[in-house]
Amino acid sequence: MSKIQSVRGTKDIYSSVMRSYNHIINEARLVAELFGYEEASFPIFEKAEVFSRPLGVASDVVSKETYTFEDRGGEKITLRPEGTAGVIRSIISEGKINDLPLRLFYSGPMFRYERPQKGRLRQFFQIGIESIGNHGPLEDAEVISCGARLLKRLGFQRDCVLNINSLGDAESRALYRKSLVDYFSKNLEKLSKLSQSRLSLNPLRILDSKEPQDEEVIFKAPLFSSYLNNLSIDHFEKVKSFLDSSGIEYSHNEKLVRGLDYYSHTTFEFITTRLGSQGTVLGGGRYDGLSEMLGGPSIPAVGFAAGVDRLVMLTANLEENSTILSILPVEEENFEYCYNLLNIFRENDIKCEIFEGGNLSKNLKKISKKNRKLVIIVGDEEIQNKQVILKDLSTGEQIKIQETDILEKINV
RNA sequence: GCGGGUGUAGCUCAGUUGGUUAGAGCGCGAGAUUGUGGCUCUUGAGGUCGCCGGUUCAACUCCGGUCACUCGCCCCA
Secondary structure (H helix, E strand, O other), X not given: OOXXXXXXXXXXXXXXXXXXXXXXXXXXXXHHHHOOOEEOOOOOEEEHHHHHHHHOOOOHHXXXXXXXXXXXXXXXXXXXXXXXXXXXXXXXXXXXXXXXXXXEEEXXXXXXXXXXXXXXXXXXXXXXXXXXXXXXXXXXXXXXXXXXXXXXXXXXXXXXXXXXXXXXXHHHHHHHHHXXXXXXXXXXXXXXXXXXXXXXXXXXXXXXXXXXXXXXXXXXXXXXXXXXXXXXXHHHHHHHHXXXXXXXXXXXXXXXXXXXXXXXXXXXXXXXXXXXXXOEEEEEEEOOOHHHHOOOOOOOEEEEEEXXXXXXXXOOOOOOOEOOEEEEEOOHHHHHHHHHHHHHHHHOOOOEEEOOOOOHXXXXXXXXXXOEOEEEEEOHHHHHOOEEEEEEXXXXXXXXXXXXXXXXXXXX
């Protein structure tokens, strides 16, 4: 009988790591608000079709990475592998199309049945923003600069580089796709096995191949930029000029393509080298085609998602001194007095805790291990003199304060 | 789903060519300290050596399988 353990690819989060998660989510919320986003929350599971329709049944995400099951009513349910499809489903089913444009921020767990790796879990946390209802290039740039602002605020701007690309509109993409398929078909035998199989499924992905064998063929492949129509070129140029005037550095990476069909125009990724092969820390793009794939009207939208777990790995753990005030009776008989004190503190919004049992020495030891900073000690002598001892564990200093002065002397 | 590495105490790790009672440091408990944590000293608890099977007189050690972690591939956050 082995010890019970957590499900593969999930993890438990405590104390300082938990603080890092909260810190990142809180900063993200703040930055999103700075850009006019409102927080919203969406179900972590949806009807399976919400993901299978837009992502395509053949896509990796749906065909092998999805947690799908039938519930007791026979409904096919999928645990969300990403946030965007659910948000658009909500816009359609809640009738929010009448309230557009909307800028929404959300955070929460996502689920993907993948082989776990550093920075890749089966349950992982994302924060994301979706700007829905704006078709102009300004919004693409706004979303990117929101991401840049967040990374800067978290102190990662030196660790991350921004890659951007344009996939053009549907017309440009169809044209390019055709020429790419033609080109790769002619050079089929030079391609790696992997890329050969990608040719029919997702030819754009070949550009992103890491097989050394493909390098030469890819190098000579037709460039997306020469197939963009005027509309698409104009859109992309404007995005870049907005980024320029916001002082955001980027490199145009023509090989940056997305696996999913509903993307159009701008795609981008902030990548770090500090996390090995799972280096994408924040990524997104425009997905004008998604709503129609879900049976809704045509709605333009842009957004990004960032992996909180990956951001946490870039963060030094936040070791804070606890602001919780500990109250310790010296003897059992002093407990009642301390308990009254505790209730008074809580009435006054002072975070506090009390210990019963054990001796003073042991309780002090436990408290100091938890990084508590302040402790109140009360024994017979103090009660007699209408005083309490206030001890600062970080300096070891302690003072006596009068019962009547306690509330004003304590600022936690 | 595919390839490489790893798995010994709560944590980090030793453990000889297979040889009988499996170790260390840190952490944890008790005490030195019957009104004061951190430092020090004494002392104690804690392991079916990831799990299952095989080889052997004998397996933590060798072999096979399996599970988990990890590094790549795929894909993405």
